[in-house]
Structures are given as C-alpha cells and as structure tokens.
Amino acid sequence: MEMAKKRRGAFAALAFLLAMLVGMVFVQHAEAKELSNVITDVSLWDTSNGTYVTQTNGVYNLTKGSNYSFEVDFDLSPYDGNVSDGDTFTFTVPAPFTVDSTSFELKDEATNLAVGDVNVTSNGAGAGATVTVTIKNLEEYLAQTGATTVSGIKGTFYTTFTVEETTTETTVTYPSTETVDSITHTITVKEKSSSDHSDTIGKENFAKINGVIRQQSWTSEALGKSGEYMHPFALRINTNQQSYDTIVITDTISEDYAAAQFIPESLSVAAGHYDSGLTFTDWTTLTREVDYTVEWNSSHTEFKVTIPDASSRLASNGQPASYQVTYWTTAPANGTRIANSVSVTADEEVLTNQTDKTTTVITSVRESKVASGGTIQLDTGYRITVYKVDAETYDVLEGAEFEITSPSGTTETVTTDANGIAQSSVYSAAEVASGTFTVVETNAPDGYELDPTPREVSVGEDGVVITVKNSKPEPEPETTSVSVTKVWDDADDQDGLRPESVTVRLLANDQETGKTLTLSEDNGWSGTFSGLAKYDAGEEIVYTVSEDSVEGYTAAVSGDASSGFTVTNTHEPTTPTEPEDPTPTPTDPDNPTPTPTDPDKPTDPDKPTPTPTDPDKPTPKPSDPSDPDKPTPKPSDPDKPTPTPTKRTKTKATKPPLPKTGDVTSMAAPAGLAALSLASLAGAFVLKRRRS
Secondary structure, eight states, rough: OOOHHHHHHSSSSEEEEOOOOOOOOOOOOOOOOBSSOEEEEEEETTTTTEEEEETTTEEEETTTTOOOEEEEEOOOOOGGTTTTTTTTEEEEOOOTTBBBOOOEEEEETTTTEEEEEEEEEEEEEOOOOOEEEEEEOOOHHHHTTTTTTOOOEEEEEEEEEESSEEEEEEEEEEOOBSSSSOOOOEEEEEEEOOOOOOHHHBBSSSSEEOOOOEEEEETTTTTTTEEEEEEEEEEESTTTTOOOOOOOEEEEOSSSSSOEEEEEEEEEEEEOOOOOOEEEEEEEEOOBBBTTTEEEOOTEEEEEEEETTTTGSTTTTTSSSEEEEEEEEEEEOOSSEEEEEEEEEEETEOOOSBBTOOOOOEEEEEEEEEBBBOOOOOOOOEEEEEEETTTTTBBBBOOOOEEETTTOOEEEEEEOOTTTTEEOOOOOHHHHHHHEEEEEEEEEESSOOOOOOEEEEETTTTOOEEEEEEOOOOOOOOOOEEEEEEEETTTTTTSOOOOOOEEEEEEETEEEEEEEEEEEETTTTEEEEEEEEETTEEEOOOEEEEEEOOOOOOOEEETTTTTTTEEEOOOOOOOOOOOOOOOOOBBBBTTTTOOOOOOTTTOTTTHHHHHHHHSSSSOOOOOOTOTTSSOOOOOOOOSOOOOOOOSSSSOOOOOOOOOOTOOOOHHHHHHHHHHHHHHHHHHHHHHHHHHH
C-alpha cells in the first residue's frame, strides 16, 4: 500500500487544486502561522538508479556514500480558505542522515509562478536537517488564474541525503506534529562493494543500463525541440567479444508508457572491451557513416544501428571488440514513466541477452520524476493516464476526447490538456482488481484523424499510462493533365490510307500506365489524359506518350507534358506517270512506213500479206474466190524464183523483231509472210501479162 500512496502523492512540486466558491472570498492577511500535521508520506528515492530504494522484509537497503532523496508528500486541505502568504510548515530530517543546506522554489506548472520557498538547514554530518516551506504570492496566483480562493493544496518536494556510517536495522521516526499519521523507516547501511563480473562478461551478448532522469539542457534540430531534462541510456554490445561480421541493434520506445523520443544528436558508438568490473575500457569513438550507420523512423521513436565488419576491430586485449552505444531520450519529467526495448542480431541471427538465457528483447522502464527542487508531477496511482501525440513529430496534442469504460460498465470522458495528457478518476482497489478497462478515442484534435481503436488496459496500484498517436489526414495528391494532338502529313489523304482512329498510350517514367486515348475526326484528333498524379515518392513524374503504329505512316512525337504533345503521322503520296503524246508521227507519202508486225501474234496463213502499193499505179483487187467466173491465180512454183517487178520508188522494208531463243512461233511467222509476199507478186505479174 505504501507504493500506491507514493504514486498518488507523486507531485514533485506544489500542485494547486482550485475550487470556485459562491461569493467573493479574499486571501486572508492574518499573521503568518505554522501549519501542522500536513505531511502525508515520506519515501526514500534512489537517485542513482531512478527508483525507490529496495526493501527486504520492510527494511530499506542503503549503501554508504550513495545519493538518495526524501520524497515528501503534503496536503494542506485542512486549511482550505485559511492559507496566507508567509504561512509555513516543517519537515524534520532525523539522524543518521546527512543533508546539505540548500534552498529552492516550489513552482506552479500552469502559471510558472513560485508559490513557495523551501529552505533546507543542515544539522551536520549524520545529524539530519530542518526543511521549512513558506507559502508566498497567493494574490498574484489568484489574479493569474482568475480564481477567488485557494483550496486543496497538495504537493511533493525532494531533499537529497546520504548516509556516511554503516548500520544494521536502525529505525528512524519523523515528528508526529508534522505528519498526518505516524511514519517510521527501518534502514540498513552497507559498504559499497566491488564485484567481479567476469562470469557475466563471459555469458553476456548485450544489456541495457542507466536511463535515470537527469537535469541537463539539450536542443535537437532533428526533433525541433529542446528541454531541461533527459534520460541517458547505454547499451553493452558483444560483451563476451564474439566474432561477428555484422551486428544490428534495434531500440524502440514503448507506447505503453509516457510519450518520449530519442534525441538523434546524442547517439554515439564506441569500440573497446569490458573489464571484470563491467567498466568499458580502452575505447575508441567510431565515426558515423564510416564505421557504422543509423536509421531512424519518422517520429524518432525507433533507431537501427548497423556495425559492419564488427570483428575486424580488435580490442586492447587482442579479442574482437565489444561495443557501447549511448543515447538520450526526452523526459516528460512529470512523475510518469517511460520505457524502451532493445534487440540485437549478429550475422542475421537473433541473439539472446545471455548465452544461457532465452530473452531476446530487453525492456527498461524508468521513472520520469524530478527528485529535486519542486515542479508539478502527475499522480498516476490507481488511474489511467493517456498521452496524445502527433504520429510523426510526437508533439503533444490538446483537445482529444476519450471514453473510459470500467470493468463494472461505468463510463467517463476525459480530454487531453495543453500538455497532451488526460487522466481518469482514481479507482478503488476493488474496481481495479475486477478486470480490464477499455479506452476509446471519441473525438480527435482539430486537424487530425480519429483513432477509434479500443484499447484494453489493466490498472494496478501504479496505474497505467498509454500513448495514443494521431495522424493528420493525407493531403489530396496534386494532379496534372497531359494533352495530345494528332497532325496528318499525307497530302490531305491523297492515297486514302488514313485510318478512322489512332490509339495513343501514356507512359510514366518510361513505364506503361495502361491509360490510352482514341483520337479520331469526331474529337478533332485531340484528347487529354486527366487526373494524373504529379508526384511519386516526392519526385515529379515524367509523362510521355507513344502511338500504336499506323500502316503506311511514320510517327514523330514533339512537345512535353506541360505544354502538350503533338503526334505527327507522315505518308509520302504516290507520284502519277505522265501519259505519252497521242499525236502520231506524219507518214512520208513517198516512203510509207508499214505497221510493224507483233511477233507475239502469228500471221494468219490463210490471209496473204499485201505488197506495198505503188502510189502511181492502181492497186489491183484480189480475186474473189467466191466468183466462179474469175480465175484464181496459180501459186508460184516454190522451186522457181519469182521475178521482182520494177518499181519507181523503193520501199524501205521494216525488219521484224528478232525471235526469242526457242520461240518457234515467232520464227515461223516471218517465213510465212515472206512466202505469201512472193506468191502475191507472182500472181500480179501473171495477171498483168495476160491483160497485155
């Protein structure tokens, strides 16, 4: 139950819960007074390990000379409406604790206004101290918040201490006039021991250490953020110095705890080896992008470190090097907890954390609690705490609404504040033990998409913290269009080859898109590819076009996607042959040219070839074979030469074309013509003699 009380009271500074009262109530200006019995709990915090001091059977185990803090919870509710500037309350630190004198302010987180002074007065080594808290600036606080009264003042502050002497089971008691109930601690103080970890080194493949919150200013350009607190982690890699070619380390921040991010600039890798005390020795810092590479996800909640040629580096002890990876995470610093998990592969084999173990993932949970001074902290015990963040940047988001359903079926709605945090009411131990709770987002922050995924969680005495991410809607992708025009260069389709339509294809980065245009006379031989994505993976897409081949034409594409493409189809039309001059050549009346004989057409042997007529003599008519009164001239004796009659003019004979080789018909035709010509001449000669 003490742990539950710690969670409920884990306000590392003064937290004011204001209540508006009916009527005007003013801060009283009475004489300053001591507020008694307001301390509700005192816990011992191990600042070196970032956790409460371990106990064995109710006994706190302390180490001589180590650093610790008192975590003091207080509640001024009994003085509601009766708190004035200057009022004080006291916390007395008993012996054997050693406390240094110091002072600090308690600040209200919402207004960043100091509302109290804490003065620590040491009583000397081993003699305890007195801590006095003085209330101040109440009127200014009310003015800034617009409230009329202050009530329900609760908070927590821290005071550091050490123990310089060893002791066994010593019980210390805190003054009953200061505490609500009796508070005692039984402690044991031992000497700090040095251990030989040689056995661990021989078995260990990897480990995650450190991570305790630290106050240190940081600025990250990669995150676009800065802060005053961080969690520094370290990884021991290849502790047992095995020989590997490639080692890959993956670390991821859990969404089951408060929101946090890796600070990229803080990551460093070194090579060396671990001595028997697990101290990293003889180490050398490696160069990023030369000796190793780092990959981050977009929200910087996961990284992957790859170390190539890992065994090529030898440590000073002559064995393959061990490695140490160090890095920081952001810190909520509000009393919640963060967690991250690491896994390692070597030569593509998943490693266990030790050779004799089966664990492949180590998860470290760290309290993000400022254990000094005074700042507002969240009370997470027996309740649900929801963080709402941007999925890409992990910036906290205000205005998200969640519906929480308890195991008994009751529901409540919570809304994230300016810090991106929403908290349920505090549940009873019986309610928490009865089952799981369901958390559903019902209203997303402005400009973000709703995540309606139901999340079932179990709530213990420490409560439960979950991180819910929201993404912005994907912006409408920028689009473009590509126009195409068809041009014909074919003498106005002289040869009639132009098709009724053509098909044009769209290419993106020289790859087919499957999109086509059909161009025809109906659409004026032009068209447009519309609604095209302009970018792919951030790079502008280069669009081009091609045309399915058109028979009888060659195609040429000109232009570009922005101004439009022109596809020109070219066809060379057929040139017509000029007709021959139809006018015949005039015949020489004194030397007529006979019509040449077609050698491919044989001469009819039954028809005599007429002899050219002497223009000065009448041409005799051939005998009519059908007239019986007219004698038929006898054919010339082929064995006797036929005399050639004398003519006044010579007729130049036309040479028949030479017959083709093997052309019998062509050779017979001239012979027949010659015979008929001789017979005709002979007949004409005989007829003339008879008439004479």
